[in-house]
Amino acid sequence: MSKKSFVHYSEDCDFPIENLPYGVFSTNDDEVPRIGVAIGDLILDLKKTANIFRGPLLKDKQGVFKQTTLNDFMALGKQCWKEARASLQSYLLIENINNQNKGVFVKQNDAKMHLPATIGDYSDFFSSYYHAYNCSLMFRMEILKSNWRYVPIAYHGRSSSINVSGTLVKRPQGQIIEDHNNPIPIFQKTKRLDYEFEVGVFIGGELNEQGKPLKIDNVDDYIFGIVLLNDWSARDIQLWEMVPLGPFLAKNFSTTISPWIVTMEALESFKTDNMQQDPVALPYLRHDDKYNFDITLESYLKTDDSIVTKLCKTNYKYLYWTAKQQLCHHSITGCNMKPGDLLGSGTISGPTDDSLGCLMEITFNGKNPLILANGKSRTFLEDGDEVIFTGYCQGNGYRVGFGTCSGKIIPNE
The missing domain is CATH 2.30.30.230 (Fumarylacetoacetase, N-terminal domain)
Incomplete structure (x- = not known):
């Protein structure tokens, strides 16, 4: 039975007394x-x-x-x-x-x-099975690189450009290849600006000293709470720069998070089965307790005529690598974690066409344009577009929600 507060709210309010972010x-x-x-x-x-x-x-x-x-x-x-x-x-x-x-x-x-915390360090993972699989298909790579099922892959992001929901996002510029038959880069504004629907995990507690890894058995003691996260991505810049080291300028220009941190205590009753891992994770990453969560995630695109198009409905439970495994792996070399560190999940996509977490997947890298509610189409984001994320867990007579995570694209004059 849900608790009752003297503050009045509806059953579909994001912030009941069961939440308290x-x-x-x-x-x-x-x-x-x-x-x-x-x-x-x-x-x-x-x-x-x-x-x-x-x-x-x-x-x-x-x-x-x-x-x-x-x-x-x-x-x-x-x-x-x-x-x-x-x-x-x-x-x-x-x-x-x-x-x-x-x-x-x-x-x-x-x-x-x-921003709810001073974010000293930010790392972004690549932990959704369906997103990784779809990327492999799009770019004709080996289906799920041989290390992906063994290693929670991540890159180190830029904490200085993390912004709270509502902050404008200026279109970035950089080196781009326009003609792949003539791989000489030009310098221009990105033409393939994308969003990535992720969640972010904030770290806390009396964390490890450098050289002393965290242990999988109790690593969840150091996970404070979750926010929605948009890992904005310039796909054309990314394609040119990420061989051989991975994302850099394609993602360092802006990351948006929702302002309210939903605590793990509020999410406890929404735990669900972890995705089955094959092969079984190495011993330092192995845990049998549930640490996936049934969090409904929805994204929307609002154009400058105020028409809103629903982009996807996915779920946090589609993560292959849990937040426990991400944090444990991050520290296994002896990397010292600190309160306020942020870990991104990577784009969260599901198994169906309406559960894909970024435009690159929805349009198959721009080959299949998305038709919007106003009749216009998109392959990637245009100036004036606003991307809005929402998320919630549905309880019995109440909802634990995350509020919104939004950002609007403005031109780079």
């Missing part, structure tokens, strides 16, 4: 960023309510809720995160309706959202 916001009357929790269409200001965290683990650490980012709170670890969640749910229960009028809530529409 963390974010960082500011307002016109207080422009200093501060930590908040989403509930209904409101934000509970934790800077004003830090004294509610009176449990044995947090009573002497209330200062972490008065910071401008979540990094210090992330660093406290799993038991503190659980205690904080319990305190928040207790505060917001309908039995405590007197808390409603204490001046500690802000309307989400009146807030400006910021």
Whole structure:
């Protein structure tokens, strides 16, 4: 049975009392960023309510809720995160309706959202089986490179260009091959700008020292929560540059994330079976507990005439490599992880034509144009296009949602 809060919201609201995601916001009357929790269409200001965290683990650490980012709170670890969640749910229960009028809530529409954490390092994986398979078909490569089923493949991204939802995306420029019979590059704006529907995992806790890998048995203790993530990609720049080392300028110009971090505690009841791995993962990556999640993911394209076209409906459960395996593999060389590090999942595609997570797959690398709701077509993104991601887990009488992750393409003048 779902819990009841004194904050009113509908059953399809993204932010019920069962969710309580963390974010960082500011307002016109207080422009200093501060930590908040989403509930209904409101934000509970934790800077004003830090004294509610009176449990044995947090009573002497209330200062972490008065910071401008979540990094210090992330660093406290799993038991503190659980205690904080319990305190928040207790505060917001309908039995405590007197808390409603204490001046500690802000309307989400009146807030400006910021990046929820200082992101020191960002790595992006390639962990969806169907996306990897489709890429192999498009580029006539060996079907799933021989290492893909053994290694959670990733590249190191650029944390400086990660932006919060709503930030404009300027069309990038770079070296491009126009005629593959004459492989001499020209320098121009990308003509093949794409989105990639991913999720991002934020890392926290008292993490490993350099030279001491994390262990698969308890690596989930260091996973704080999940956001939606758009790994914007310039496909023509990418095709030229990624031999032999992989993506660089094709992806470093912008990455967009949703502003609210949905905690792993809120997602616990939505765990589902991991994808069967064949061959069985090497021992350091092997785990039998469920760590995939039934998260419905939907993407939309809004053109400059305000017409919206649904692009795909996919699911987080289509990841072949779990977040536990991604994090464990990242650290196995002794790489030291830090609170606020972000791991992208890679594009999440499903097995059907309506579950493909990027335009490159939907249009088969531009060969089969997508017809939009306004009758126009797209192979790749045009200036003025806005890409919008949503995600949610459906509970019994409530929904744990992620809000939106959006970005609009603007020209490179």
